[in-house]
Amino acid sequence: MGARPVPYGRGTGVVRHIADGATAVSVSPPPSPLPQAGGGVSAAIATAAARFAFSTTPRLDAELLMAHALGVERNAILLDPDRYAVPASFAALVARRLGHEPIAYITGTRGFWSIDVAVGPGALVPRADSETLLIAAQAHFAGGAPATILDLGTGPGTLLLAALDEWPARGLGIDFSAEALGYARANAAALGMADRAQFLRGSWADAIEGRFDLILANPPYIGTAETLPPEVRDHEPHAALFAGADGLDDYRILAAQLPALIAPGGAAVIEIGATQAVPVSVLLEAEGLHVALHHDYGGNPRVLLAR
Incomplete structure (x- = not known):
């Protein structure tokens, strides 16, 4: 007979019938209670972190939430x-x-x-590994700077605004999501970059003419059958995540568009999934582009620089 969950005190017991007819009961402890107002901050953070076992950064999550609740920087609660x-x-x-x-x-x-960017439902959450695009761009423009920047699939403006904070350039961000563009425009204004950043609704580079020194792109690259953590699958916009059965649909579009957009001496810097360096390189090279691979902070293939 299989196991079946039964109530047992405040926890959960699992009853199993064993060979001699006896019954064994395994009891798991109840979850820690939610932190109470007015208590000690250190204990409350520890309690919350213990509840966040599903997260890869439970302690950090708890500290960030506490800092947000208090309206202070995280360093303030770490120091005192x-x-x-x-x-x-x-x-x-x-x-x-x-x-x-x-x-x-x-x-x-x-x-x-x-920079800090505002994000919320409808906008892709920025990941630290996407900073690899800017590191690759820095290496390409060492000793110089791009004057014009195009961000394809700009979302809340993350890559474009970070690049404009790095260089005294002008930029254009394109996204199909009106909701994401709302965040992008608000972020540009908050960062004092509204005069250098323009945002337009569109599908990749379909309506764009001209060439740009630096092109940034973090397209969807998840295969439709791939499994994602609940916080991504259930909350972030699927249009910014999934790209067909093999995750390459949007790269096929971009590869055909990029050669006409890259200015002489410029480069397109494109984020990829950890297993996509070869197939995306093949797509770009088929369009006559020269490709170099860059790795992220964890040593994983993360960015292709095409020129």
Whole structure:
């Protein structure tokens, strides 16, 4: 007879019938309670982190939520946690995270490169490994700077605005999502870059004429049958994630468009999935482009620079 869950005190018991007819009961402890307002900040962070076992960064998640609830920088609670009492809003933030909502959606911002960008439902959450695009671009323009930048699939403007913070250039961001472009325009204004960044709704480079010194692109590259963590699958926009059965649909479009967009001496810098260096390189090289591979902070293939 198979196992079946039964109530057992405050925890959960699993009853199994064994060969001699006896019954064994295994009891798992109840989950830690949500942190209470007015308590100690250090203990509340530890309690929340213990509940976030599904996360790869449980302690960091708890610290960021506490800092957001208190309205202070994370460093403030790391340096002097006893200065603060747990605010009433912290338990609700923890509960949202327990529903696998991304931290960036809960706090409304995400740090990327040298800037902070506002993000929320409808906008892809920036990942640290995407900073590899800027590192590759820095290497290409060593001793110089791009004057014009195009960001294809700009989302909340993450890559374009980080690049404009790096160089005194002008840029254009394209995205099909009106919701994502709303974040992008708000981010440009908040960063004081509205006069240098323009955003248009479109499908890749279909309506674009002219050439650009630097082209940035982080297209969807997840295969439709691939499994994603709940916080990505259930919260982030699928149009920014999935690209056909093999994850290459949007690369096929971009490969055909890029040669006409790259200015002399310029480059297109494109994010890829960890297993896509070869197939995407083949697509780009078939269009006459020269391709170089760059690895992310974890040593994984992450970016192709095409020129």
